Amino acid sequence: MTSDQPSGKQVVDLDTIADTLSTTLSRHPGVIRLEPTMRSVMSRWKIASVNQLHKNLRPNNPAPTVATRDGLILSLTGNVLNLHIDLATNISKPALGLARETQELAATVIQASGLVVGHINVTILAIEGTPG
């Protein structure tokens, strides 16, 4: 006998969402790059080591709750995804407006992945280039 009630369980592949966010945001006009920071680099190494250790010790371990890419830190609590973005922007576009666009773009990606959007904080780390 099967139930008509949908299961509340959800499989979240945080790495896939991180990759999608990285690609989508990097390609957005005006974004020069997502800036790696000490925080994102060290987090990535730490998370990779811990995940590998857990994979070996406990293959049935639940999915990781934090993922990082250059300029991105994603943290998942329940089904709420919080995100920090570090940006280098092109001077041809207003940096503040561009930061708002990246917030909205990221929110769209998060919602499309079936998660709830938490905080999306953006830091503009560099404004580069010459006006077009």
Place this chain on the structure above:
Amino acid sequence: MAMNEGQPRLGCGRIIDEVWASIDQPPTPHERTCQDCQSARAALHHLEAVTGSMRDRDRNDPALQPSSRVREAIMMVARAEVRRSRRAPLATTPLGTIDISKQALNALIRFAASTLSGVHARRCTIASTHKQPPPQTSSTQPAPALPSPVVPSSAVPSPRAVVDVEDVRITLTVALSSQVKIPATMALLRERVGTIVEAQTAITMHQIDIVVEDLYDI
């Protein structure tokens, strides 16, 4: 108690975790008389000594040291991080906060100055009152009740000085061409810097001091 069910117990009924929890303290009256607890304490002390010695050996093992490439990559990011450490909050949207590094603001000001012919921007210092970082959510809009994110300790932002965007004062050092009229150029320069910074960041400069340090093309 139910959580400890299934764990191996010492002959006296205690579990090994209880012994480990107080291993750095003197033995309790029970442990002074219980053979099982004394054996367990001795074994745990031995384990701690062995793991400590392995840890020390790993620390000096050349095979476990990061390569020069890895070390250089860390240092490169760290140096950039230091330069960007101070930030100015620009806006709080319903989705979260937006801020800018002081270094980016500095570069923007020097870029704005260099768009005027006859002006070479040299150094720029940004002064303002410093305040604590703003809360993570809007003060004008109630924050959604979100659970705290689970973030590794290395991913938690450390408290950093924040530039108050309502009180930004800059001092810009420039070299001018001898062909330009200084008072008129200064007025134009102030206007240009203010316009570009405001267009990019919505920051309105409180004060723009300009020091003409040198003349060229003489």
